[in-house]
Amino acid sequence: MKKLIVLLSILVMAGCGLTDSIDTGGSSSRMPVEVVSVIDGDTIRIMYEGKETTVRYLLIDTPETNHPRLGEQPLGTEATQENRRLIESGEVSIEFDVGDRLDDYGRLLAYLYVDGESVQQQLLETGHARVAYVFPPNTRYLEEFKEAEQMAKEQEIGIWEYENYATDRGFDSDAVFENEKTDTGQDARECEIKGNINSKGAKIYHMPGSSSYEQTNPEEWFCSEQEAIDNGFRGSGQ
Numbered sequence: 431m432k433k434l435i436v437l438l439s440i441l442v443m444a445g446c447g448l449t450d451s452i453d454t455g456g457s458s459s460r461m462p463v464e465v466v467s468v469i470d471g472d473t474i475r476i477m478y479e480g481k482e483t484t485v486r487y488l489l490i491d492t493p494e495t496n497h498p499r500l501g502e503q504p505l506g507t508e509a510t511q512e513n514r515r516l517i518e519s520g521e522v523s524i525e526f527d528v529g530d531r532l533d534d535y536g537r538l539l540a541y542l543y544v545d546g547e548s549v550q551q552q553l554l555e556t557g558h559a560r561v562a563y564v565f566p567p568n569t570r571y572l573e574e575f576k577e578a579e580q581m582a583k584e585q586e587i588g589i590w591e592y593e594n595y596a597t598d599r600g601f602d603s604d605a606v607f608e609n610e611k612t613d614t615g616q617d618a619r620e621c622e623i624k625g626n627i628n629s630k631g632a633k634i635y636h637m638p639g640s641s642s643y644e645q646t647n648p649e650e651w652f653c654s655e656q657e658a659i660d661n662g663f664r665g666s667g668q
Contacts, residue, residue, distance in 0.1 A: 458570070459525070460524065460525045460543060461523055462522070462523045463477065463478060463522055465518075466482055468514040468518075469484070470492065470494070470509070470510045470513070471493065471495075471509030471510050471558060471559060472486065472490055472491060472513070472559065473485065473486050474513075478538065483537075485524065486533055486538065486540075487541070487542055487550055487553075488550070489563065489568070490553060490554060490560065490562060490563075490575065491559060491563060492509035492553065493589065495509075497627075498627070498629070498631045499629055500603075501649040502650075503603050504595070504601075504606040505558070505588060508558065508588070509558040512556060513553065516544055516552055517544060517549065519544055519545070520544040520545035521545055523546075524538070524540040525541040526539070526540055526541075527539070527541070527569070528568070529567040541570075551574060551575060554581075554582060555578045555582055556588060557582035557585070557590050557591070558589070559589075560589060589601070592605055593605065593609055595609070604647070607648075621651045621653035622638045622653075623652040623654070623658055624650075625650035625651065625652055626646050626647065626648055626649060632664075633662050634665070635658035635659075635663040635664070635665060636648075637655070637665075637666070640666055640667075650663075
């Protein structure tokens with residue numbers, strides 16, 4: 431009898447240990463949420479557990495619209511507009527995966543749905559997003575999302591219209607200027623004033639021939655100083 435009791439105790443303890451090792455952070459169930467605002471192409475604000483919370487979409491990435499270092503990237507506005515159109519078109523719900531629910535910035539990580547249709551998948555299909563930030567075990571719909579992304583790639587729409595714009599590391603604004611031609615067939619780089627946003631968020635333009643011109647990586651190009659000023663940039667020596 432004592433041996434039986436000891437054996438049962440070991441089995442119970444082993445069972446508890448096994449249960450504790452399983453991450454039960456999420457499930458495939460969905461919960462309706464109230465949307466407060468759309469921030470950009472892959473981020474929104476919702477009411478969650480009684481407070482306003484930011485949600486970052488799982489497994490996708492869209493061009494930035496107001497990044498402190500990158501500024502506004504090409505097609506970032508279009509991605510935000512498409513995200514807003516989808517989010518405002520019906521009833522919104524979220525779904526967690528089995529891994530962490532929060533990222534390093536305290537944002538909820540979730541799949542978004544409008545009237546039961548995946549927002550992430552639609553953004554990928556229309557070329558407004560790329561598959562990114564793949565961190566197991568939050569990979570429930572990775573294969574479906576890759577297929578949606580491939581559809582947009584083959585059609586060369588959205589971010590895939592410009593060769594080398596969407597990369598494994600993010601979006602290379604420089605690639606858009608290298609690919610884009612004006613209506614007269616002239617390279618868009620004929621606008622030679624470089625607009626850069628530094629780590630503090632300051633918008634500075636650099637004229638050809640200035641000391642910092644060659645090493646400056648532009649987020650925007652301008653054809654005149656007035657155009658740069660009108661877009662909120664100041665001269666590098668000011």
